[in-house]
Amino acid sequence: MKWIVVVLLIWAAWKYLRPRPKRVANPTAYEQAEARAILGVGADADADAIRAAHRRLLAGVHPDRGGSEDLARRVNLARDLLLGRR
Numbered sequence: 036m037k038w039i040v041v042v043l044l045i046w047a048a049w050k051y052l053r054p055r056p057k058r059v060a061n062p063t064a065y066e067q068a069e070a071r072a073i074l075g076v077g078a079d080a081d082a083d084a085i086r087a088a089h090r091r092l093l094a095g096v097h098p099d100r101g102g103s104e105d106l107a108r109r110v111n112l113a114r115d116l117l118l119g120r121r
Contacts, residue, residue, distance in 0.1 A: 070113035
């Protein structure tokens, strides 16, 4: 019985103290413009054009193909911002 109480206390402490990801509810126009510049799409680009630009860029900057993790992260963040996943 004591083990159950200890496990529950540890779980509650972990649940309460763990870091939570920061979410941006409404990205600013500057963030969207920067994301569009990274992907190289215009303001009127639809979801398919954004996905195509993401695939094209990620093929060149992916860490498995000699690119950097930072560039791949930026391309992924730009896609997520423009598609509303962030």
